[in-house]
Amino acid sequence: MITALVVDDELFAREELIELLEEAGDIEIIGQCSNAIEALKKIHQDKPDVVFLDIQMPQITGIELLSMMDQDTMPKIVFVTAYDEYAIQAFEENAFDYLLKPLEEHRLRKTLEKLKRSTAQDVTPLTQETLEQIPCSGHNRILIVPTHEIEFVSSSLSGVTVYTAEQQATTQLTLKTLEDKTPLFRCHRQYLVNPKQIREVRLLENGLAEVITPSNHQIPISRRYLKPLKDLLGLHY
Secondary structure, eight states: OEEEEEEOSOHHHHHHHHHHHHHHOSEEEEEEESSHHHHHHHHHHHOOSEEEEESOOSSSOHHHHHHHSOTTTOOEEEEEESOOHHHHHHHHHTTOOEEESSOOHHHHHHHHHHHHHOOOOOOTTTSOSOOSEEEEEOSSOEEEEEGGGEEEEEEETTEEEEEESSOEEEESSOHHHHHHHSSOEEEETTEEEOGGGOOEEEEOGGGOEEEEOTTOOEEEEOHHHHHHHHHHHTOOO
């Protein structure tokens, strides 16, 4: 049986789609989310086979959410949208499935049949090359952090933590996604640093070094990444 997650900021739209999916059978609804931040966490935790994804959502759109997911572990995506000729043209050119609002039962049945037959998708033609904001959570709140405010990011067993001058918060994004989609630069296996937030580079013994940020955080630089970082900063001594 196919497992599915429904993501839409409109409650009525979610309920309508879930009702139609339950009537169709052969699909298990394992959750619903009202925004992209909730959806990202749910996708990582529950690993649904397919996500029914609304495109027009506030703060973080469906396309932005798509760009934040790891392409290697991404579930199948069925786009749900009000009529938009440019979006639909992009979906059809790349053979992506989509549902138009208001939903039609016969169209949904075709989509489910296609899901049973189809293999993995390549959604890269629709994803954004760069992310300008990072969804985070901390202290019982949801944060949207602009990438230019980030001093550095670290990874540990408890997850990925984003640090700014004023706060720290966890994100569901992986270090690889952050490295590929933001200006953050890898300086260590567990750290990414914002080159524009580097106040000082301290050279240590044995070819090691550390970065000092405006907030006086000390970030290790491993031997492997020291020369690329010095080249990036134009430090040739």
